[in-house]
Amino acid sequence: MSSFWEYANPKKFMQTSAWMLPGVSLAAGVCLVVGLVWGFFFTPDDFRQGSTVKIIYLHVPSALMAINAWLMMLVASLIWIIRRHHVSALAARAAAPVGLVMTLIALATGAIWGEPMWGTYWAWDPRLTSFLILFLFYLGYIALWAAIDNPDTAADLTGVLCLVGSIFALLSRYAVNFWNQGLHQGASLSLDKEENISNVFFFPLLVCILGFVLLFVALVLLRTRTEIRSRRLQALLARERLDA
Amino acid sequence: MIALLLRDLKLAIRSGGGFGLGLAFFLILTVLVPFGVGPESSTLSRIAPGILWVGALLACLLSLDRIFALDYEDGSLDLLATAPLPLEGMTAMKALAHWLTTGLPLTLVAPLLGVLLNLPAPGYQWLLITLAIGTPALSFIGAFGAALTVGLKRGGLLLSLLVLPLYVPTLIFGAETLRRGIDGQATTTPLLLLAGITLGAVAILPFAAAAAIRINIR
Numbered sequence: 001m002s003s004f005w006e007y008a009n010p011k012k013f014m015q016t017s018a019w020m021l022p023g024v025s026l027a028a029g030v031c032l033v034v035g036l037v038w039g040f041f042f043t044p045d046d047f048r049q050g051s052t053v054k055i056i057y058l059h060v061p062s063a064l065m066a067i068n069a070w071l072m073m074l075v076a077s078l079i080w081i082i083r084r085h086h087v088s089a090l091a092a093r094a095a096a097p098v099g100l101v102m103t104l105i106a107l108a109t110g111a112i113w114g115e116p117m118w119g120t121y122w123a124w125d126p127r128l129t130s131f132l133i134l135f136l137f138y139l140g141y142i143a144l145w146a147a148i149d150n151p152d153t154a155a156d157l158t159g160v161l162c163l164v165g166s167i168f169a170l171l172s173r174y175a176v177n178f179w180n181q182g183l184h185q186g187a188s189l190s191l192d193k194e195e196n197i198s199n200v201f202f203f204p205l206l207v208c209i210l211g212f213v214l215l216f217v218a219l220v221l222l223r224t225r226t227e228i229r230s231r232r233l234q235a236l237l238a239r240e241r242l243d244a
Numbered sequence: 245m246i247a248l249l250l251r252d253l254k255l256a257i258r259s260g261g262g263f264g265l266g267l268a269f270f271l272i273l274t275v276l277v278p279f280g281v282g283p284e285s286s287t288l289s290r291i292a293p294g295i296l297w298v299g300a301l302l303a304c305l306l307s308l309d310r311i312f313a314l315d316y317e318d319g320s321l322d323l324l325a326t327a328p329l330p331l332e333g334m335t336a337m338k339a340l341a342h343w344l345t346t347g348l349p350l351t352l353v354a355p356l357l358g359v360l361l362n363l364p365a366p367g368y369q370w371l372l373i374t375l376a377i378g379t380p381a382l383s384f385i386g387a388f389g390a391a392l393t394v395g396l397k398r399g400g401l402l403l404s405l406l407v408l409p410l411y412v413p414t415l416i417f418g419a420e421t422l423r424r425g426i427d428g429q430a431t432t433t434p435l436l437l438l439a440g441i442t443l444g445a446v447a448i449l450p451f452a453a454a455a456a457i458r459i460n461i462r
Contacts, residue, residue, distance in 0.1 A: 175413040
């Protein structure tokens with residue numbers, strides 16, 4: 001049985017991810033198609049919200065992944081800072097734009113959903129505002145990665161930023177909650193059955209969430225592979241300049 | 245540490261620019277708002293607490309990149325890093341010097357500008373209290389951001405992008421306390437949270453800033 005830490009070796013990571021990637025991508029595609037088609041065409045309209053409720057199949061999973069992507073970046077940054085595994089730093093870098101797009105999808109679908117429901121595209125509601133702040137955090141993180149030339153320095157600094165940013169992201173979450181009690185409805189999903197939405201909507205939503213998780217994993221694997229390859233390319237080019 | 249603090253204070257005051265710039269910006273912003281919003285005193289007194297807080301925050305942001313950048317350019321940051329003083333103490337002193345030269349003057353000037361914005365009478369003491377408690381957090385968060393971007397050419401814009409989301413909780417609790425103070429509501433909760441953020445920032449962020457400096461001058 002091999003240890004988890006072996007995947008810090010780029011070669012081992014490339015082998016395993018090459019083997020995993022087609023399967024994960026396929027599973028993500030299947031889950032998304034099944035979940036979205038099921039959700040859009042084979043569920044009844046909600047008795048209060050009509051057909052607009054169907055945007056939930058994009059809105060909830062993307063919002064979930066926007067937060068989880070940051071969590072994954074936090075864990076990856078910690079691994080990089082503590083054990084200095086390059087693949088981990090690159091995975092954090094690869095996850096950031098995916099998380100950014102997830103945040104954008106959640107904000108956009110929320111705005112589209114908000115207009116017919118609340119009569120407004122945007123409200124300074126705690127959940128909406130904290131997502132906007134999360135969006136800014138992603139932008140800053142990506143910008144810092146892009147601004148620094150030395151890859152190790154960049155990984156270190158973005159790692160520190162990710163740690164401090166996580167504290168402040170949590171703080172902002174509760175600060176905006178305190179600041180304004182808003183329009184957004186409570187949780188659609190929770191572990192105790194009382195709060196859950198009815199099963200008709202629940203199962204396709206679950207499939208969609210699974211699809212988004214798999215999509216995230218596939219994209220991060222793909223982007224990490226690209227990062228490793230571009231790193232190798234840099235090394236090759238440097239060697240070529242040295243020989244010439 | 246005291247010597248370093250005094251040195252930074254002297255530099256900020258004598259070299260010009262940095263010291264008065266934040267205050268001038270604060271003044272300009274407060275003067276421009278009535279032109280933009282219109283001169284009705286009822287409107288102005290309603291938005292005054294928010295404008296004053298946002299103005300103080302932006303004025304603070306303006307001078308952040310001076311915290312480490314000048315020392316980095318002329319090499320004294322390397323000397324400071326090799327000095328017997330721990331780097332954490334150095335970053336804390338730098339942040340403190342930044343607060344003494346921007347946050348404190350802003351706090352003292354804010355009530356005068358409050359007159360221009362027709363701030364309601366109970367607001368003056370609360371403005372002083374919230375700014376005095378909140379601006380140290382702005383300086384320490386800013387020092388962390390400045391430490392992250394110190395090695396970069398033209399890091400100023402990036403610095404604003406990095407620091408702005410970190411400023412959100414301080415702004416929310418500061419402006420909320422002020423608003424509640426004016427309305428005569430209970431201010432204890434937001435005031436304590438504001439103080440908590442400041443204390444937390446003072447306790448933790450010098451370490452993060454020192455880590456960032458170490459990485460940057462490696």
